[in-house]
Structure formats: structure tokens, C-alpha cells
Amino acid sequence: MTLLSSVTGRLTAAALLVTLAAPASAQETPQSGGVANVAIQPEPPGLMLPLVQNAPTQRVAGNIFEGLLRYDTDLEPMPQLADSWEISDDGLTYTFHLHPGVKWHDGEAFTAADVVFSADVFLRETNPRTRAILDHVESIEAPDDETVVFTLKQPFPAFIQAFEVGTMPMVPKHIYEGTDFYNNPANNHPIGTGPFEFAKWDRGSVIELDKNPDYYEDGKPYLDKIYWHVIPDAASRAAAYENGTLDIMPAGSVENFDIPRLSGMDGSCMTEQGNEFFNPFAMLWLNNREGPTADKRFRQAVMYAIDRDFAKNVLWNGLGKVPNGPFSSTLAAHDDDLEQYPYDPDKAEELLDEMGYDGKPVRLLPLPYGETWTRWGEAVRQNLEDVGINVETESSDVAGWNQKISDWDYDIAFTYLFQYGDPSLGIARTYISSNIAKGSPWNNVEGYENPKADELFAKAAVENDPEKRQAMYDEVQQILHDDVPLAWIMELAQPTIYRCNVHDLITTGIGLNDGFKNAWIEQQ
Amino acid sequence: MPYVSLILGRIGKAVIVLLAILVFNFFLIHAAPGDPAAVMAGEAGATDQQFLDDLRERFGLDQPLPVQLWRYMSGVMQLDFGYSYRQQMPVLDLILDRLPATLLLTGAAFVISLVFGILAGTLAAMRAKRPSGSIIMGLSLLFYATPLYWVAMMAVLVFSVMLDWLPAYGYSTVGAGYTGLAHVGDVAVHLILPALTLGLFFMAVYTRMTRTSMLSVSQQDFVKTARAKGLAPGVIQRRHILRNALLPIITLAGLQAGQMVGGAVLTETVFAWPGIGRLMYEALMQRDYNLLLGIFFFCALLVILFNMLTDVIYRLADPRIKEGVA
């Protein structure tokens, strides 16, 4: 006991000396060692990322698994498992050169065969989003152990955005080939190539990840361990950060009202980075099929009636952005010249009078994702009632919400959708008429049908010329802006709160989901 | 032997009640909007019909409801509670994993509430006409009327955040790696706030009940006789009044011990206690049918066991019943 504490004391003294000697470089040079305590909520259902696409799973397992590429905060591709890549001029062939000498956590070598298996076999079966992207792919081949070639059916410029860890995580072929993927025993102890390995999971309490000692990037990762704490109550999570148990609070860990207080604490930092790829876009589904919401004037009235700045300032602490149309402002294809719908209750009432709204009540379905969303539902209800729209709130839990949206059983409903870095991946899906089908809460559930918009989205997706593509996207944004198939209410910010002595926590546009490869803790 | 057949009869009835509960809950849960496949698809952020169909087929949800019920019940008959759809683990493993934490929490809360409740109640009865008795009753009324979760929130605020005396949440210190006695101590420290919070309400109930019960027993003839015989007041209090006054409390405590296990949802949520109440709430929200049914089964089983135990204790405590049986 005494021995141990004296050793620790000497170490601390030594560390102090170093800090005194070179204060500037101590900030810059990553230090190895240390443990990160991170909040995770809700508890992930499993950590086999290629099998489970749920948000908390991505957040934890992004440390265990890796994709071929990462993306910086401007969404430009960066090397990960692939060192370099080429795209042919006709936009049809994508060639990746893999990093040599990469090993799975069980010691087996990672090769091009694993890539082919992951994309062509495993993910085609298990991941609906990846499946849709791979529809553009004619063939996937491995000419040698370190090269993979994807050949497309037609040009699909967004394809280069599809290689991050959540979309195309690499699966060990030697473990999964020929097995029942869903019942493979390895699912409880996932094997990846990532900087951290699965260690232990006390269900209901904590998930433990250990440093991968054989990681292929020299000196990385810096942290020895990551503990993911499962704490179901937001107020308890805030208390745990306050009393020093937790170091990192990913977006959504605490209620928005708590953010200024926690980020204002001594030694507490906050960043909005790491959100660029997902860029959650909050909107109101407006049922285009029936009821008052079927009338374009009613939908426009909704846009005028909702005080989006109030929501931004009061509910989201001034973070985020009020959108001017269907495309998020971080997308390259966004049209800055689109006219904003201002908060104008009088204009809304005028439109309602013009259409002859008869006071028929509309059902409002809030998103059951915590206090902020509940409050937002209350604010929107009040906004709508102020212009004379009769609103009945229908409360529901997550399962009921999914069911109602998937069955088109709503008038107005809250939701938010990820943009996935490109209109053809994240946006077209909500507006094209071929995507009208019951059973999914993520397709064209509002029932918007416009042949012109369909055509523009379809052509733009496979157009290899950036200028021509932009012209088409500009046109479709204007059409959607006027038709208001749904109400765009906020580009959500996703602030991460953490102790300031944690450095390089977020280095990509995918944020915490990209793992803690570069993160290090400055020791005093 | 009539005694054996009595017990067998009770077990038989208990089994019927348990099965009825399973069937009842089966239909109840399936009546809820949404199913586990829809929830999982919803969380994935992207889905298509094939994905949903695959999931439903894998979970057996594509079968007609009676077939699903039949499969489930025949599994239960062989003590197979099925798989948790979501967590991809046998339901029994998940429940047995969480049960000890809940039993520890509710057990501690139960003991605290019973011991302090009876003590306070006795004290209040003995000082029924003095201010100290009124203060005890006032306090117990206060505890009784304050919402449980509110007490929990305030307790965390005061004792963890402001004073930093006790941990705010969890079952043990993460990463401390304590073993043996150190681990026991660590868990005990984590247990204090949730157990007190959960115990306060029941303590108030027992305090009030003990007092009322003692006051009414003390007016009965056999106590008057004992007094007339000139027995010391302390002996009368302990041997005559308290013993008889405890009978209704045993009954109530037995009923509540079982209820506590399933009713600890709020406490477990606020304190992130990895128990079965929280597991139940999550299973419900995720429509994890098998897991939810399994938890209901175990909660009901515990209620029944506690009721039987109560009967036994009652017989031991009540001299009249003992003589009747003998």
C-alpha cells in the first residue's frame, strides 16, 4: 500500500516536471495511458455492428469494427483499412488498396477476401441501407489479397460516401462464412480489426473495451480502456458527469436544458463537430393523402405557423439551424438562395381561410425520445392552435410510434432523419414515389407523389458531371420548397460534452461513432 | 395427512394462477401497438420489407397468435422461457443475471422498512398522548405522502452531488476491481441511497399500522387481565401486545414483499440499479415479448412464494393457530 502510493507520488512528480519543462509540447504530443468513462444510452441490444444498426451499437462498436474509409468534417474520404483508392473517369470502377499486415482481434490476417465477403454476402443480407446502396454494384472482386475492385452498373457518385464503419463494417470471413449469422456465438464476443477489443459486458451496468495491443497504426490507440456506463435516467447521467464519474457525454446523453450548465463547469468542454455525416434533420411528416394536411395550403400554413426560432433558442439552447428547405445546409448540394419560410401566424391564418379549413382536428404524434421532444410537441401544438388549427396530441412509446408512422396512421408526426452525406443516400428516399410502401418509418411515409421530382432525383443520382447534377438538385429543392411535402423544422446540433483534458476525441465527420483511435488523455 | 394435502392443494392453485397470468399477459402484450421487429427496424434508421420479414420469421412472429402461444406455453412447461429477441440471449439467463441485484435492493429496503417501521410504530403507540408520538406520526405521514421518485431525486442531489458522500448511481464502482470484503463494502455503499428511498414509503406504512394495531390490541381483554395480574408494563408491551399486534403486519408485509420486486422500477431507473424492474420497463418499451413474459412469471412466482412464507410465519407467530393445528 505504502509502496504503491509512493510510486504513484513519484510518477506524479515526474509528470509535473515534464509539464513545467515543456508546457507547449505537452499539449500537442499525445500521451499514452488512461481510461475513458463514457455514457451510453440506451443500452445497445448487441455489439455485432454488421448485424445491428442501432445508434448505441454504432457508438460502442465503432471502436471494435472498422470500414475501408473514414471521412473528415468536410466529408472528404480519408484512409482507414484502405490506404489508397482510385475511381475511374467513367465513374464505374472503384479500386481499393488495403493496408498491409492488418490482423483481426483473434490474430487471423485481414485480407481482400474479407472485404468481398462483408460487402457481397454478409451486409447484403443483414443491412437494408447497405443493401440499397449495393444495388448499384455489378460485381465485387479481389484480384489479390490487398486489392478490392467494385464495379458499378452505372455511375453513382455518392458511392464513395458508403465506406464508413456504420455503412460498410468489415466482418471476419473465417468466423462467419457458412454460418447462421444471427446465431453465431461470436456475436456475443465480436471480433473486428479496430483499435479496441471487446472485454466484458455486465448487462445493465457497463461495457468494457480494452486497448488492442497489436493495432496496425503505430502507437495507437492511446487509451488503455473504455468503460461505457449504462445509466437509464438523464438526470442521473448529468449527476455522474458532475461528480466526476463520467468523462465523456455523447450527444443525447443529457437533456438539452442541462447542456449549458454541464458545459459551463470548470474543465468541461463542448464540441458540435462529428455530426457532419449524419446531420440529423428534424421534420414533421404531413400526411399528403387525406385530411386537411392533403391540401398544399394547409401544409404551407404549418410552415408559417411554427415558431422555429423559439424552438431553437428555448429547446435547443440556440444550437442547430433553422433550414430553408429540404436539404441540410452542410450538404454540397444545398441551395442557399431558397427563400426562408418566416414565422408568420397571420399569413398562416390567411392560407387556412383561403382553403376553407373547417376546424377538423388533426392528430399530432410527438417523438417519444425524451423531454426535449415532448416539450417540442407541446410548443408545436400551441403554435398550431394559435392560428386556429385544432390539435389532438397522440402520445405513444417508441414501438407505437414506429407502428403508426409505418402504417401511415397519423396527420402530423415528428421525426428526424440522417442525411448520410449525399442527397441520393439520405434525402431522395423521403420524396420519391417509388419509395412509398407501408412497413417502414424511414421511406416516403408522407405519400408525396410528383413525377418531376422523381425524375430529377433519379437522374441526379447517376449523373457524373457535378454541374449538371447541381442544376437538377437546385430545381428539385425549389419544387419541394413550394409543395411542402413535409415541414422542415431544424437541422439538429449534436453537442458532445467532455473533460477538456481529453484530446482529439472527435477527428472525423462521423464523430464518436468512428471510435477513440486518436483520443488521448492529458495526465497531470 | 391433511397438512400435506393442504400444501399440495396450494401449490396446485399457484401453478394454475401462474399459467393464467402467462396467458393473460401474452394476449395483453400482443395487443400493444408495434412488435419487436418494428422496434428494431425503427432503431436501425433504415429498413425495408425484406428486413422486417426476415426478423419476424426469425422470431416466429409470422405465425398465427394461437400457434405462438402454444409454442411459448409448451416451452414454459419444459422450463424453457425462450430467447430475448433483442438481446439474443436466453430469457432465463438475463433474468437470473438481474434478479440478485433486485433481491438485494428490495431485501434491504424491506428489512429497513420493517425494523424501523415497527420500532417507530411501537414508540408512537407507547407515547400516543405525548408530543413525541405525534412527531413520529407526523413524519411517517410526510414520508407516506411524498412521491417516491421525488425523494430519490432529492437524495441524489443532496448526498451525491452536493455533499459527495455517496455514489449517485450504479451497483458497484466501475473499474475498481474490488474483490472479497472490499467488493461487499463497495456494493453496500451503493445500496444505501436506493434502499433508503424505496424503504421510506413502506416504513411509513408499517409505522402507522403498528401503532394502530398496538392501540387496539392493548384494549383487549387478555391485556387487561395481564395488567390486573400485576405484570410489569414492559413485559405486557413485549409479550402480549406487540406479539399480537404484529399479526396484521406480517400479512401486509408478506403481500408487499412480493410487490416490491416488481415495483422497484422507479428506484432502479433513477439510481441505474441493474435490477429486474428496469429490465421489465425496457423489455416493455422494446416489445421484447419473451423477456417481458419471463419477468412477469418470476415476479408472480415471488409474490406467491412470499405469500406462502407469510402463512408459515403467521402460524409460528400466532399462538392460537399453532394450537389449532397441533
Added chain:
Amino acid sequence: MSFFRRFAQNRGALVGLIILALVVLLAVLAPFLYPDSPWRMVQRPFLAPGEMAGFPLGTDTMGRDVAAGLAHGAWVSLLIGLISTVVALAIGVPLGALAGYFGGKIDDALMRFTEFFQTIPNFALAIVLVAILQPSTTSIVAAIAIVSWPPVARLVRGEFLSLKHREYVEAARLVGQTHRDIILKQILPNTLSPVIVLASLMVATAILLESSLSFLGLGDPDTMSWGYMIGAARTVMRQAWWLSVIPGVAILLTVLALNLVGEGLDDALNPQLARQR
């Protein structure tokens, strides 16, 4: 001694009655004091009590008047407490009466049924019911009633068991009164006093239960109840303590008052016990 004299002798009960009367008054006057919807965002958020004239209790996270919420919430909370108790009595009293009066097989069957509901943990069942029916005032009242009737049935059954062999009941039977008349006119009136006492406590428990459901996010989204107010305030407890303390104290006082009144009723209706105290 008359009923009211006996009741008034218990000082606590009088205090309880006064508090309760004030709460009822607040609930009844709510639409006149605050004719606007309590959901209306009227001022800037997080005004502390007394910070601005016209908002004696301040404003909440979205700038809604807390006093208006408290007044409208009194109405909702009391109503939920009362209606769910009435529904629970409507289930429990007949079942208990039939079981106790007829005994035998009927008793056995009815008690098995009651036991069935007592074997599922109350709060868990309430949560499941509200989640399945989807949160609304109706589903919350139904869930509370469904979990709280079994004790009523047991109590009434016990009373019937002990009363059915009394002389006046035997007499009524000899005169040839129907079962219905004997149950309704002879026995039932004599079981009322313990039922009334129990009912006053049930109203209190129902208010607590509603607030717990609201805390878990299972409240009716269209009605402002006290439980809703606490649930909505818990995440801002550190910034604005009054938002959880004000409705918390309101619940506490009301439940306290109901308990005190219940005890007073107990004393007044069971003079035997009252004298012993």
C-alpha cells in the same frame, strides 16, 4: 356524540379537511382564475417565483405560467384520483359482496380472480396497461382502477362474512327478503364506513400513482397534471428547483390531507376505536 362532533375532535382531520377544501376550491376556480390554456407560452422561460408581477409562481421551461398549471393540474389530479377510485369501488364492492355473501364455489372463484390480480405487481401492471392502451386520461384511470380494486373486494368480502350471520340479517332472511334486498339494504349499508375510509386513502394513492406514471413519461399529453409538472421539471431541477418543488408540495399536501381526513373518518365512523386513542 354526533358524527361531525367526533370528526371535529380530531384536529388533524380538521386541518386535512381545510386543505382539501382549498385544493377543491382551486380546482373549481381554475377556469375562472386562468381562463387561458395552461399550455400557453406567456413569458420568457425560467422566471423565478415573484420575479415578475402577475406570475407569483414563476414560469416553466417553456415560459408557461406555473400558477395556471397548478390550478388546472389540481382539477386533473383530483379528477383522476376520484374517478379511478369510483371505478375501483364499482368493481371491488360487488365482487367482494357476492363472494362474502354466497360463499362456497362463488367465493372460491371470485377470490381466485382477485388473487390473480394481486399476484401481478401493481405498479408493473399499471405501466404495462398504460403503455399498451397508449397514454390518455381514460387509459390512466382504467389502469389505476384495475390495479387498486382487489383490496376493496377483500375488505367488503370480510365485512360480509362477519355480518351475514348477524341476527338482523337472519331476520330479514326469515321474512323472505330476496338476496338482492338483503345484500343491498341490510348488509351493504353496514359495510360502508370501512369502505369510505379505504376510499379516501385510495384517492391519495391514485394521485401518487398518476404522478409516478407521468414521471415515466406515461401521462396524458393533452392534460396538465401535477405529475406531469414534476416529470417535466426533473431535468431542470438544478436550474429551477421551484418547478419540481411546487407541484411536489401540492401532491404532498393533498395526499396528506386525504390521509388525515381518512383517519378522521375512521375515528368518527368507528367510535369504539377512537375512544381508545
